[in-house]
Amino acid sequence: MGSGSRAGDILWGLAGIIITLAGWELATRLGAIDPTIFPGPITAILTAAHQLPASVFLDNMAWSLFRVTGGFLLGAAAGTIIGFAAGWYRGFGYFARPLIELLRPIPPLAWIPLAIIWFGLGEPSKFFIVFLGAFFPVVTSAYHGITHVDPSLIRASRSFGLKGLGMLFHVGIPASAPDLATGLRIGWGLSFGVLIAAELIAADRGLGFMIMNERNAGGSVSVIIAGILLIGFLNLVTDAALASVLGRWIGRWHGA
Amino acid sequence: MRQQLVQAFIALLMIAVILLGVELGVREEYLKAYEFPPASRIVQGFIELTTVGFPTGVTIWSHIFVTVIRILKGYIAAMAIAIPLGMLIGAVPVLDKMTVPLIVFFRSVATLSLLPLVIVWFGAGELTKVILIAYGCFWVMLSNVIAGVKYVDPALIRAARAFKVNGWTLYREVILPAALPRMFAGARVALGVGFMVIVGAEMIGTIQGLGALIMEARSFYRSEITVIGMLVIGILGYLITSGLAALERLLLPWGGGSSEAA
Numbered sequence: 001m002g003s004g005s006r007a008g009d010i011l012w013g014l015a016g017i018i019i020t021l022a023g024w025e026l027a028t029r030l031g032a033i034d035p036t037i038f039p040g041p042i043t044a045i046l047t048a049a050h051q052l053p054a055s056v057f058l059d060n061m062a063w064s065l066f067r068v069t070g071g072f073l074l075g076a077a078a079g080t081i082i083g084f085a086a087g088w089y090r091g092f093g094y095f096a097r098p099l100i101e102l103l104r105p106i107p108p109l110a111w112i113p114l115a116i117i118w119f120g121l122g123e124p125s126k127f128f129i130v131f132l133g134a135f136f137p138v139v140t141s142a143y144h145g146i147t148h149v150d151p152s153l154i155r156a157s158r159s160f161g162l163k164g165l166g167m168l169f170h171v172g173i174p175a176s177a178p179d180l181a182t183g184l185r186i187g188w189g190l191s192f193g194v195l196i197a198a199e200l201i202a203a204d205r206g207l208g209f210m211i212m213n214e215r216n217a218g219g220s221v222s223v224i225i226a227g228i229l230l231i232g233f234l235n236l237v238t239d240a241a242l243a244s245v246l247g248r249w250i251g252r253w254h255g256a
Numbered sequence: 257m258r259q260q261l262v263q264a265f266i267a268l269l270m271i272a273v274i275l276l277g278v279e280l281g282v283r284e285e286y287l288k289a290y291e292f293p294p295a296s297r298i299v300q301g302f303i304e305l306t307t308v309g310f311p312t313g314v315t316i317w318s319h320i321f322v323t324v325i326r327i328l329k330g331y332i333a334a335m336a337i338a339i340p341l342g343m344l345i346g347a348v349p350v351l352d353k354m355t356v357p358l359i360v361f362f363r364s365v366a367t368l369s370l371l372p373l374v375i376v377w378f379g380a381g382e383l384t385k386v387i388l389i390a391y392g393c394f395w396v397m398l399s400n401v402i403a404g405v406k407y408v409d410p411a412l413i414r415a416a417r418a419f420k421v422n423g424w425t426l427y428r429e430v431i432l433p434a435a436l437p438r439m440f441a442g443a444r445v446a447l448g449v450g451f452m453v454i455v456g457a458e459m460i461g462t463i464q465g466l467g468a469l470i471m472e473a474r475s476f477y478r479s480e481i482t483v484i485g486m487l488v489i490g491i492l493g494y495l496i497t498s499g500l501a502a503l504e505r506l507l508l509p510w511g512g513g514s515s516e517a518a
Contacts, residue, residue, distance in 0.1 A: 012350065013357040098270060105491070105493040109459070110455045197456040200372070232365035232366075
């Protein structure tokens with residue numbers, strides 16, 4: 001943090017948000033933009049709350065969160081284990097790295113058709129796409145972290161008699177935690193975005209499906225806008241939560 | 257050097273083993289050709305894609321061309337707005353403080369979640385895809401331009417002031433060159449984002465472009481064409497990223513790495 005008070009920064013930020021929202025609301029009230037296709041924020045949220053019962057919103061939200069959390073946990077676990085193993089055991093790295101480097105440039109969304117071919121249209125194909133969204137950033141950062149551990153740390157711990165798995169868990173993993181944390185956050189953001197896209201393209205529930213279905217059924221723009229805002233807030237809040245958990249975890253070794 | 261040779265050898269060997277395994281697996285009927293298209297089919301499919309095209313008349317080259325043009329349109333539009341706006345916001349602290357939460361929020365909005373809204377506004381045509389790409393690229397570029405201008409080493413600015421360099425000259429001779437590496441890194445990351453967005457955006461409402469190709473091929477049970485499309489997308493993505501990284505080293509030798517983009 002640089003100079004200037006934190007409270008002042010927050011006030012300026014709030015002012016920015018209020019000006020934007022007020023400008024948007026005013027533009028629709030004064031007719032600068034057509035409120036039937038772009039309602040103001042107040043109208044949009046009120047209309048959406050009126051048209052769709054809260055249970056529909058909550059149900060779709062629960063499905064999206066379930067998919068993104070499940071797929072992310074699987075992808076992050078696999079990415080962490082494979083990334084650390086590939087960096088720690090050179091022999092395994094020889095086999096794992098070329099495969100990862102070969103598949104990494106293919107964006108997760110490009111796997112959607114193949115996921116449908118392999119797993120059908122149900123939950124497993126969503127999990128697979130989210131898995132990929134988390135896996136590649138995490139595996140890359142875990143590998144980078146474990147291969148860039150300060151060699152003097154390794155030498156010091158060796159002279160204290162640590163080796164093998166003991167050294168991996170007490171030196172290697174703590175030393176690469178900051179890299180891993182970055183990968184986990186990128187992975188979460190990517191998983192989230194990728195899931196919403198997958199739900200738009202092929203799904204029968206979830207927030208992505210909800211807004212796309214609203215447009216296909218010729219429903220209300222307000223519901224679409226409220227859905228987009230909800231997706232944005234969910235991403236923002238979950239990312240902040242993840243950042244604080246990871247910050248505390250890293251703080252154990254690297255100072256708060 | 258020797259290590260790299262061993263690595264390359266193992267990589268080639270593994271690819272060969274996988275391709276051969278799928279080929280034999282399908283021939284011996286352990287695997288379904290539809291789920292695991294063997295290499296022989298993929299080669300046939302590629303020849304079909306380059307000559308006849310899929311759907312008939314649209315060759316792989318025109319799919320690539322359509323996708324690249326869409327990305328470029330959205331990307332250039334995003335750059336044209338983000339660079340001047342970011343330089344302004346980065347130079348005016350009050351403006352920066354006011355826009356921080358907005359930019360964080362707009363970056364959190366999943367780009368493709370805007371698809372239904374943009375379709376309502378502009379229909380399911382070309383413009384919609386270009387707008388989505390532009391949106392994805394814009395926020396990434398904007399935050400990197402702001403950060404580039406904002407986090408110029410204060411010692412550089414003080415040193416320049418000591419030499420009586422002020423105002424516009426200070427901006428052009430000191431701040432801009434110091435901000436350029438970060439801006440270029442942002443431009444590189446933004447192009448990657450655009451590339452991810454287009455694949456999703458093309459899966460709806462079009463038969464042209466690489467995203468459409470892989471989705472259409474699936475609907476017609478041509479999984480080998482889906483796989484070819486994925487490989488082409490991967491190669492194109494790789495060429496774009498490594499090409500820009502090379503360009504960056506060439507144009508900005510004072511950059512000192514660009515892993516800082518966010």
